[in-house]
Amino acid sequence: MKQFVGTSKNCDLKEAVRGLDSPKLIILCVSEKDLFESKVKELETIYPNIPSIGCVGQSYGGTTVLEKGILVTAFCGDVTVAANVLTDVSKMPVKRIYQFEQDVRQVGGTSSNTVCIDFCSNNDECVLTTMKTVLKKGQIQLTGGTAWEGLVSANGTVYQDACAYAIVKNHSGKVKVYKENLYLRTDKKYIVTKAIPEKDIICELNGEPFQNVYTRECNVTPDQIGNQTFVNPLGRVIGNETYIVSLKEDAGNKAYACYRKVFPKDVVYFLQIGEIDQIVKGTVSDIQKDFKRISGIFSINCLFRYLLFQQNHYDKNYFQQMNDLGTHAGLIGLGEHYNGQHTNQTFSCVVFE
Numbered sequence: 001m002k003q004f005v006g007t008s009k010n011c012d013l014k015e016a017v018r019g020l021d022s023p024k025l026i027i028l029c030v031s032e033k034d035l036f037e038s039k040v041k042e043l044e045t046i047y048p049n050i051p052s053i054g055c056v057g058q059s060y061g062g063t064t065v066l067e068k069g070i071l072v073t074a075f076c077g078d079v080t081v082a083a084n085v086l087t088d089v090s091k092m093p094v095k096r097i098y099q100f101e102q103d104v105r106q107v108g109g110t111s112s113n114t115v116c117i118d119f120c121s122n123n124d125e126c127v128l129t130t131m132k133t134v135l136k137k138g139q140i141q142l143t144g145g146t147a148w149e150g151l152v153s154a155n156g157t158v159y160q161d162a163c164a165y166a167i168v169k170n171h172s173g174k175v176k177v178y179k180e181n182l183y184l185r186t187d188k189k190y191i192v193t194k195a196i197p198e199k200d201i202i203c204e205l206n207g208e209p210f211q212n213v214y215t216r217e218c219n220v221t222p223d224q225i226g227n228q229t230f231v232n233p234l235g236r237v238i239g240n241e242t243y244i245v246s247l248k249e250d251a252g253n254k255a256y257a258c259y260r261k262v263f264p265k266d267v268v269y270f271l272q273i274g275e276i277d278q279i280v281k282g283t284v285s286d287i288q289k290d291f292k293r294i295s296g297i298f299s300i301n302c303l304f305r306y307l308l309f310q311q312n313h314y315d316k317n318y319f320q321q322m323n324d325l326g327t328h329a330g331l332i333g334l335g336e337h338y339n340g341q342h343t344n345q346t347f348s349c350v351v352f353e
Contacts, residue, residue, distance in 0.1 A: 001172050001352055003296020004074040005061040005329040011035055013042050016072040023047060023074035025081040025166055027117070027298070028054030029331055031068045033149045037158045039070065044156030051083035053154050053164040055119040055147035058303070058332040063319045065306075065332075073298055073329040075352075078171040082107050085154035086130070086163040090123045093130040093163070100165070101134050109169035111139035115177060115350045117298060118144030119152045120163040124335055124342040125261045127163045132340035140167070141177040142340070143350045145300035145333030173353025176290060179338040180283045180347040181242060182305065183271035185235055188217055192266040201251045202234075202262045209254035214247075217270050225256065230308055233345055235269040236262065244271065246304060246344035259344045260335060276314060284321055287351055294326030299349030300333040326351070 004023065008015040011032060020026075028043055030036045036056050043052060059071035075081070082103035086096050107114060116135060120127050124146055135142060144165075152164040168175075190213065194204035205213045211222055218225075218232045225247055234245040245268065246259040262268070287294075299322070309315040322328045336348045 001075055001077040001079045001170050001295050003327045003352065004076060005327055006072040007061040007064050007066055007069060009066060009069040011068070011070050013039050013070055016070045017046060020072065020074055023050055023076050024079045025075045025083060025168060026050055026052040027073040027166070028052060028153065029057050029059035029071040030054065031056070031058050031066060033151065036151055040153040040156060040158055051081045051155060051166060053083050053117070053119060053152070053166050055152045055164070055331065057148040059330065060319060060332065061329040062323045063316070065315065065319065071329060075168060075296070080107050080169040080171065081166060083154055083166040085152070085159055085165070086127060087159060088161055089121065089127050089163050090161050093123065093127045097130060097134065100131065103167050104134055104138065104140065107167045107169045109138065109140060109167070111141065112174050114140050114167065114169045115175045116140055116142040116165055116167050117350065118142065118163055118165040118337060119147045120144065120337070121147050121150040121152055121161055124337065128337060128340050128342055141175065141350065142337060143177045143300065143348045144337035145331050145348070146335030148334060170352050173293070173295065175350055175352050177338065177348065177350045178283060178287065180279065181244060182274055182276055182279055182308070183233060183235065183244060183345070184274045185242060185269045186272055188270035190268050192262055192264055192268060195262045195264050197261040197263050200258045200261050201255050202258055203255040205268070210256050211254035222250070230304060231273055233271050235271045237267045237269060238341065242269070243341050243343040244345040260342050276312060280318060280321060284325060287325055291351055291353055293353055295352045297322065297326050297328040297349055297351050299328065299330035299347060300336045301330060301347050302336055302345045303332050303334060304345045305347060306332050
């Protein structure tokens with residue numbers, strides 16, 4: 001297979017697709033909400049009946065970051081693809097599960113050569129749980145993220161309250177998904193004793209108001225908690241994996257709203273930032289060990305990660321390292337997906353041989 005990456009800082013779709021011939025799947029990222037629907041329709045006009053998914057959001061292609069602009073990523077060559085959408089995901093993500101099952105069955109992939117790439121508008125945890133019930137039968141991997149502005153597209157149509165997905169089977173080699181955290185567990189372990197998952201609010205840890213615990217453990221004042229998430233987010237532990245929980249805003253009564261759901265009885269740790277360059281180089285090394293040849297990489301980097309890289313003057317270095325691995329493009333997400341889990345402040349990607 002071959003991965004195509006095209007960009008336009010002027011939001012010119014024809015510029016972004018220049019040189020793209022015979023795509024099997026097109027992924028579109030448009031930074032401007034007001035332009036999204038028109039660009040989705042234009043893409044369908046240029047490449048009619050080609051499977052596609054898309055979303056609103058900042059993005060990157062190669063070493064170019066598009067805070068404003070258009071990214072087109074396409075897979076060409078020896079791949080089998082099915083693209084579609086789950087609708088009404090805030091209330092009933094299972095509504096179109098039969099279609100999802102059909103699409104997975106039609107592609108006919110295995111755990112080693114197939115991936116699901118998704119863009120979700122909201123209710124990510126429930127959507128991923130729904131998709132996992134199907135994907136786990138064939139141990140199909142997943143990477144994806146949360147769209148900006150609550151808008152996604154599939155096959156030329158724009159949707160709200162939806163999750164667009166593409167099932168991609170690579171006939172010319174393996175695929176593998178990766179997750180990278182820049183944060184390490186401390187020895188501060190707590191049990192969530194009160195939370196409001198439907199509102200993404202965490203109320204108590206070990207029976208104590210969240211705000212009291214956080215300000216004490218991180219030595220900050222209540223009004224500093226939001227910014228402190230860049231240094232000390234929470235880590236929700238599932239098995240041996242840590243999934244980051246970003247803190248969003250004061251929810252009153254010493255509770256705090258997060259960027260993902262936290263549930264009563266969850267085990268969480270206070271995290272601290274690690275050595276950024278060392279961790280990134282470790283991920284690059286892991287990918288190099290697993291792949292002697294790379295056809296392409298599609299990733300999702302959290303907006304908070306991107307801002308952290310900028311603050312540390314590491315953003316150019318980072319995107320250069322990733323592009324040196326192989327053709328690299330992706331979304332600056334508002335949340336990240338790794339197999340069946342929704343996480344924050346994280347990097348998730350799929351690598352194609």
